[in-house]
Amino acid sequence: MMPPVDVHPFVARGFADVAEAYERGRPDYPPDAVVWLAQRAGIGPGTTVVDVGAGTGKLTRHLVALGARVIAVEPLAPMREVLARTVPDADLVAGSAEAIPRPDASADAVTAGQAAHWFRADEAAGEFARVLRRGGGVGLIWNGRDLDDPLQAAIEELIAPSRERAPVDRWPDWRDGLARGPFSPLEEAQFAHVHQLAVGEVAALVSSYSYVGALPALERDALLQRVQELVLSSDNVSPASEGPRVRLAYRTDAYACRRR
Numbered sequence: 376m377m378p379p380v381d382v383h384p385f386v387a388r389g390f391a392d393v394a395e396a397y398e399r400g401r402p403d404y405p406p407d408a409v410v411w412l413a414q415r416a417g418i419g420p421g422t423t424v425v426d427v428g429a430g431t432g433k434l435t436r437h438l439v440a441l442g443a444r445v446i447a448v449e450p451l452a453p454m455r456e457v458l459a460r461t462v463p464d465a466d467l468v469a470g471s472a473e474a475i476p477r478p479d480a481s482a483d484a485v486t487a488g489q490a491a492h493w494f495r496a497d498e499a500a501g502e503f504a505r506v507l508r509r510g511g512g513v514g515l516i517w518n519g520r521d522l523d524d525p526l527q528a529a530i531e532e533l534i535a536p537s538r539e540r541a542p543v544d545r546w547p548d549w550r551d552g553l554a555r556g557p558f559s560p561l562e563e564a565q566f567a568h569v570h571q572l573a574v575g576e577v578a579a580l581v582s583s584y585s586y587v588g589a590l591p592a593l594e595r596d597a598l599l600q601r602v603q604e605l606v607l608s609s610d611n612v613s614p615a616s617e618g619p620r621v622r623l624a625y626r627t628d629a630y631a632c633r634r635r
Contacts, residue, residue, distance in 0.1 A: 393588040394453040398431040398461060400580030402518050402570035404488065408627045409437045409516075411564050412486070415631030416512025418443050422483040425506060427472045427499075428490025430454050432462035434516060438486065439464045446482075448475055472499035477506045484512040491515045496552030504556050507634040513558065515549070515630045518568060524624035526609045533601055534587060541586040558632045568625040573618055577606045580623075 418424055420442030426435045429447035431454055438445045439462060447462065448470040449455045459467055470476040472487065472494040485503045487494070503513055520527045553561065572580065578599040581587055587595060606612065611622045 392453070393583045394431060394451070394457045396579035396588075397454070397583040398433075398457050400572065400576050400578075400583050401431075401433060401489075402568065402623070402625055404434060404437060404516060404518065405566050405568040405627055408564070408566040408568070408629050409434075409441075411566075412514040412516055412629045412631060413438075413441055415562055416484045416486065416514035417510070417633075418484045418486070418512065418514065423481065424484045424486055425475060425477055425482045426465070427470075427475065427485060427487045428493065429458055429465075429467075430489065431457040432465065434486060434488030435462045435465050443484075446477060448472075473502060475502045475506050479505055480508045482506045482511060483508060484514060486514040486516075488516050489518065491549040492517075494549055494552075496549050497555060498552075499549065500552035500556040500558070503553075504558070504634055509634060511634045513553065513630075513632050513634070517628050518570075518625045519628060521567075521624035521626045524611070526605065526611045526621075527624060529605050529609075530581065530602055533598065533605070534581060534584065537590060537598065538584075538586045541589065553632060557635045559635060561630050561632050563628065563630045566627040566629070568627045570623045570625055571620050572623070574603075574606055574612060574621050575618075577621060577623075578603055 413419060418438060418441055422443045424438050424443045425446045425448060426438055427448045429435045429449045435445055435447045445465045447458055447465040447467045449458060450471045455467055468476050485507060520531060522528045522531055581602050582599055606621055612619050
């Protein structure tokens with residue numbers, strides 16, 4: 376049995392009951408972004424990759440498909456349960472970016488998808504440096520809502536007050552942690568991305584945001600109902616044989632560096 380892992384209290388609260396919604400609603404990563412990340416971080420067949428804050432395996436599954444041996448490190452038990460089902464070929468362990476349960480100099484790359492903003496920057500950078508072999512890569516990636524998309528902008532207007540009220544400690548920026556560690560300067564790239572999902576799954580997507588998942592149930596349900604109404608009145612919805620689909624525009628930001 377895996378031991379419990381310390382995690383930021385707001386993370387534990389915000390993601391406690393949304394693992395299934397996270398898997399259903401959150402967007403995948405665009406293939407060209409994954410290729411870019413893999414090339415810069417040195418990920419490929421036979422490499423050992425530690426995917427930190429792996430969640431339900433949105434990035435993990437791409438790393439496995441590249442032929443890498445992937446150790447998926449995730450602090451939250453509900454996320455690990457979904458990850459074990461969705462990416463059975465990954466080696467799943469309980470842990471965090473600040474306490475990676477791997478030996479020194481045992482990994483060719485460390486990655487994080489949609490997670491590094493939760494890391495305590497200097498502690499995480501120190502752990503990355505510890506587990507990486509010399510020359511090993513770091514690859515970080517995020518899908519961010521493209522607010523030039525009118526529907527994304529309207530959803531953002533609805534949910535922004537919840538995010539602004541969230542009692543989240545502001546750690547030093549993850550970039551600063553890497554800059555103070557034994558790493559090369561960051562490379563970065565941005566990719567356009569369109570996420571298509573069933574109209575009914577937009578509520579799952581929005582409920583998977585930590586600051587929405589942490590809301591009291593009645594307030595969360597009312598917010599999700601307003602989101603659903605927005606979607607149904609949007610030009611982003613189109614018919615499909617399996618039911619109406621909605622298009623949501625994203626911008627995917629990818630970052631990479633190497634351990635000196």
